[in-house]
Every structure is written in C-alpha cells, then in structure tokens.
Amino acid sequence: SQTIHQWPATLVQPVGSPLSLECTVEGTSNPNLYWYRQAAGRGLQLLFYSVGIGQISSEVPQNLSASRPQDRQFILSSKKLLLSDSGFYLCAWTSGTGGDDGYTFGSGTRLTVV
C-alpha cells in the first residue's frame, strides 16, 4: 500500500533562518506531488506541484522554493524565513494520470516563525 511521510511534525524557526521540509511517498511510482499551506481561515493554498523529477510548477510567488530530486521525494525550502511563512504545510500525492483522483495528504508540518 502507498504511504506518505512528512517531517518534521512541528518546527519553530527564527526569522531569516533557512527552511527544509521533506516529503516522501512509498508504494507508488511517478506520483504527482504537491505542497499546500494552510493558514487559519484561509483554506488550503497550493504552493508547488510536480509531475516528475526536476519538474516544479509554482502557483504563488514567494520566498519559498521546491525541488524534486528523486521520483518520490519532494522538498520545500526557503533561504530566509519571514514571519508570514508561519502555517501548516501539507504534502500530498496523487497518481500521475492527470490528477483526477483523490489526493492523499501527509500529516503536515506546523511551522512557527518567531
């Protein structure tokens, strides 16, 4: 069966520090991978998605970046965090057939920038 792992679960970082969140998927190949951010009262905001190794699409201009160095690995990074980067970050995957089936989300990372 397929599983998705996301870590760390919680993170407190000072303003201006770097960020690296990792997400891995097991039990499938060539998944579509997604990073979402959830802020209170604002739903789920799509940040990045990837349909293959090295292929990253950005939905929102910001100081975050994403990379997909391996088929089932998706990394969210920042060189310098801002206070506004605080939120609940969720990784998700779906089969690489066009995205018309359900997403499976990871358990999320609660990021607090102080």
Add this chain to the structure above:
Amino acid sequence: QQQVKQSPQSLIVQKGGISIINCAYENTAFDYFPWYQQFPGKGPALLIAIRPDVSEKKEGRFTISFNKSAKQFSLHIMDSQPGDSATYFCAANSGYALNFGKGTSLLVTP
C-alpha cells in the same frame, strides 16, 4: 482568486441532525469534486467525491448533491455524530491540481 466558494464558515448541529455544507464554482472545466475531512493537527482525508455526470452520490451517512447547471455541489451528513466534528473542505479539479474552498468548521453537539 477563490475558484471554489464554500459556505458556511462554521456550523453547529445537534447530534442526530443533518449537516449541510455548500460549494459553488465558476470554471466549467472542473470535472472532479471531492470533499475532505480534517481533524485538528492532521492532514485532510478524502471523504467522498463526485463527477459531473451524476447528480448524487451516497456513501453511508455522507451524500454529495451536484447541480451542474447551477455550478453548485453540497455535502449532506445525515444523523450527524460528535465524531463528525471536524473541518470540511470542498474542492474541484481541473488538470493537475485541486482548488479548495476555505473550509467549514463543523461542531456536532451531544
């Protein structure tokens, strides 16, 4: 801009009652409409989904009603239970990514 509009923002229902959450969309290219359930501190989980070729889909106590002409769809939770208390998100898909509504916080009181 918000491509999927969800209401209400919050909802309180008594145990045994019916919970109804509504969503509307504009993009007629959307062809897949899932609902997700999220408990505090957890990622959302797929609850039920519908495609525009059917008007209703039922899974246990959960039903999606879909009105293609009005570009609206809704989630009905029958016999609501305290364990249903969670945040519910509607979504719509076109291409590779899902567009989510802002969520509805449901509280089912004993």
